[in-house]
Amino acid sequence: MLISVEVNGEVVTWDVDPRETLIDAIRERARLTGAHVGCRSASCGACTLSLDGLTVKSCCLLAAEADGRTIRTVEDGRTPPEVDDIQEAFIAAQGMQCGYCTPGMVMSVRHLLAQNPDPSDDEIRRGLAGNLCRCTGYVNILKAVRAVRDARLGR
């Protein structure tokens, strides 16, 4: 079936299989491989994308459901090797090891800080509750988010 989606500012038309998930369409058709498949059960958050401004787990959405909607991925708006301040904070704090969860984490942090520029630790935990990391124990992820929050607030 034909769908039309806006991906990172570009409108594209895809002829998708009705069984195809959004994450597979983004990875295979748009060739944007920053988002990953970790579970296909909306448990791990490695596939987190922004759909019409809300973070979604794209492994449990069908590509067809994105028809007519706007998608933002971790790659959005930056020319390699540019990264944003959230990503810089993750790099400096060693807020990652294998990197598999990192793009999804970054998407959730972007959303969290857009909604709440000054989150407490508990609010950060709630904001990232849908993103699993198996490597870091979350210690340096928390450090990274606190660092970018404080830097943005001039603290």
Next chain:
Amino acid sequence: MTYVGASIPGRNNRRSAAGAATYVDDIRPDGCLVMAVVRSPHAHARIRSVDTSAGHDLDGVALVLTGEELRDAGIAIHPSGTNVNFTPRTAVRHVLAVDKVRYVGEPVAAVVARDYVTARAAAQAVLVAYETLPALGDARAALKPGAVLVEESWPDNVMVDYPIARGDADAVLAATPPSGRTSGTLVCNRVAATPLEGRGIIADYNPYDETMTCWASTQAPHVLRALLSAALSFPEGNLRVIQPQVGGAFGGKIPMFPEDVITAYASRRLGRPVKWIEQRDEYLSAGGHSRDMRCDYEVAFEPDGRITALKAGLLADVGAQSTFLGWLMAIVSAACMPGSYVVDHVSIRLRAVVSNRGPWQAYRGYGKEVAAFFMERILDDVARAAGLGRDAVRTRNFISPSHFPFVQPSGWVTDSGDYQGTLEAVQELIGWDDFPARQAAARADGRYLGIGIGHELTPEGSSRPDALLNGTDSATVKMTPRGDVTVLTGVTSPGSGNETGIAQIVAECLGADLDRVRVLQGDTQSAPHGNGNYSSRSLTFGGSSARLAALVIREKLEIVAGRMLNADRADLEVTGHRIRSRASGQSVTFDEVAAEIYRKPHGRHMAGIDPALEATRAFKIDNVYHRKDEDGRYNQYPTWSFSTGACIVEVTPETGDVRIEKFALVHDCGVVVNPLLAEAQLHGAIMQGIGASLYEEIVYDDDAIPQTPTLREYTLPGIRESVDIVLGHRSTPSPFTFMGMKGVGESGISAPGPAIASAIDDALADFGVRMTTMPFTPARVWAAIQTARSAGRGE
């Protein structure tokens, strides 16, 4: 410039953060097909027939493979390798089941199609007729007389029966009065490493030059190449294995898996690239589990807490066997008891039993975490029975620093340690002495706080005889004509950051500028032979090999520079990519010396010098003994890191919920090369230890049907479960490695289990609760409280 000891973020962080890292599923060779595996829904059944026609007929399907085809093609995995001290029962392994299936998730057939949805649809269309057999739900069922046999060529279901003895534990126990004895049963839950990226491989056979290139999410490209070559009878030299970025491994990607062989076979048959990417439900049933051991123990002790005898029966449910070797973890558990403690009379008997659960696969801890859980719980039991402090009993029984190297009852040799040092340091960090007052105040408020400790021993650098994971590794260091340094290493990084640590070591040893040292790994075509990543050995072996190679280059640079500067070598100072004569103050850069060597091999500074600026060296570690028949010694772990963990928990008796308020760990891995990365490893290991203690359990029912097929049931800790982790470092350098490095990576995963159990017991002391079965879920804690209440204990 001093690089060793500097906290430098991982070199791959930027591409990872950008989402620009390339994992195996991000690679798409032209014309690549996708493979899906048909798996057994039964725990134990005969295969009556496999009807592939409906799968074949679907549009877009290129190939359907069955066990019969692979067997007829001569593909079977034969057991190999030598085991010292015990003899396992073995059997030939088929990568696709032949005649019968032995666990849920066992590969039965494979479908290759144009894309993922087509392959999955075709896999569902393959019809397998089964005749179910009685299934063995666990090791105890497997041990019952008359139990059905998982391996029909064996007389029973026991794979390994391994006794360890020192002194006469039975006699000492018999001679000890009841007041000086205690006994119990401990159970360690089955868990799965669960890296966020599943397993996966792409095989690309080129029929023109008969070569095959594989990209695999593996920990050991060279080892996978050797094993695949043997399995497929494919020339090893024509096979190239590349490890792209790996999304976590934790032992779970040590080769070789059945799917690796099937994928490579399919590519060779089709002459096209074939990709297999594991899905999470496949992983949780068939990717391999660990732990799943119980321990029935009896100990005798003196009134002062000294343990005089330990008798332990260990029962490991290693599940049905596959092509991978996780069952060896049970051996490590047994051989690491009593571990940190001196016990003169020891009798341990391990039975590793096959059942219709899934096979074991290596996981961080590799059996040491099971030994730590059992020993630490036993120490707590002795403290309780003797009426002594938990810390005092440990102090009383620790191997003292002057007794190293210490020979364990298993014969393994523990190199060095100061266990009392980490214990005291962690007590300080957690606030041990002040806690009772806090606990009493909280109790008066109706809150249940507890404190616990757990000590862990983490032998590292596993070096098995007659195996490719064997106590050495190699590295090449080379310098380009313009003075840049390339390091090719046989160790690989699944995200641990060893590429950064190895660069630090080489820059330091060579006197190079760190920014001009590039580390390449993970490709059999460029890296020298290496065993990859396992047993926290990437720096002790990979770093040490790279150092040896760097020193060869440095020597040549110094000789030529000395001639260029008209100076003695002893007069030279090498730092910051520059060699300087102290006497004259004159200097040359590495770039200038490299140019001299490459451009003027027949020039006046090069007389008698081989112009190669490239060296490969293999570090072979000491303290490994493999010739028991000659010298009576066997040791496979050259260095033994250790830590003591401590935690404070709060338990809610109404729900059984356990909340960790603070977790402290004091760790000793000798000299630390990169504290930032070492601590990051510890954070992750501790969290995995906490996960296995409170949240994670692979559950089977009595018919060996998995009850935890997705991450909805197998619950990994999320950021809401993360805890305040406080780390402390001590350093007892290894006498056997460069600078005294030991391994870091596994350390920290073992201490949480016993420390949390100890803290829960302490919180619920009124109830006399003793947590003996991991994980300590709300249901288990609540049930223990109810049992205590019905026995009249508690408030």
